Amino acid sequence: MARVFNFSAGPAALPLEVLEEARESLTDWQGSGMGLMEISHRSKAFVSVAEQAEADIRELLNISDDYAVLFLQGGATQQFALIPLNLSDEGQIVDQLVTGSWSKKALKEGKSARNVNIVADGADLNYADVPARDSWRLTPDAAYFHYCSNETIGGVEIHEAPDVGDVPLVTDMSSTILSRPIDVSRFGLIYAGAQKNIGPSGLTIVIVRKDLVERGRPASDILNYAAHAEGGSMMNTPPTFAWYVAGLVFAWVKKQGGLQAMAELNKAKADKLYAAVDGSDFYANPVAPACRSWMNIPFTLAKPELDGDFLAQADAAGLTNLKGHRSVGGMRASIYNAVSIDAIDTLVSFMEEFERSNA
């Protein structure tokens, strides 16, 4: 079996050990004569898988009992729509920071439900930098402040939780969760689609302070975080297989040494790749150094007419999914937790060789 180095933005690479263990679950899980996918979400066996996964993510992120951890469907995109409904009531103003494609999508959904104040918009900066903190127009009594911790497409990461006073922080961490330790107590709500750093698509994690979900309470239970929390994320059938694999990933992260160890490795990986880009006249990354993503690194070639050759030769060298998002072009290396430092070294050598033959 030849595994390639997979730089996909999502669904993305998973640790081989996790995939091998998941494979064992397909046909005869723990001697039951049934695959894990074939058993009820309400069975004792699955409930214990589900509880272990929750216990492990709570341990990794040091999540207190003041927070519910929800295992939902609908992706991060559905949370763009559910957050305003659950965390604010109709008369309240919602603050949103716009730093790129994903926070723009969240803005559109926010506006469709609530009166949104755009705190700042990075359009003038080409979304290659975060608007300076002293330019933000905050609403003192906003229901919450929404931002995107890591813009997966633009490669812009807000490394520290911003200080917005007593207004609850709400953040889309789809592409950065579990890449480093975070202080969950700083946040009102954190959400993440699983398919970047957590597991298969189809699962979305929502970590929400319990007192906040009482605010909006949408009438329909399926849209209602409080109802999901009360039902242990099993109001209806959850994505059982994705939940199980997420649990394997949490256990794998613990085995790697937890989030501090992940952070050290991820920083080393990102530093290497940025150094290769910055050290050459052939490759360029437009993002301001202070907000460069550890997880998604876009870069362009000095000769864009060679993009196709770069991708074809990279592919032939076992380096796949390096094409940049269609909205920005160029290349993008997504280097989530499951992407090894070996993958980075191989990519950097390839880039150096490509430059030598084409510059």
Ligand SMILES: *Cc1c(COP(=O)(O)O)cnc(C)c1O
């Ligand atoms: C991938 C991604 C999304 C969209 O996630 P879906 O699960 O497809 O809805 C939203 N925000 C960010 C930051 C992402 O990386």
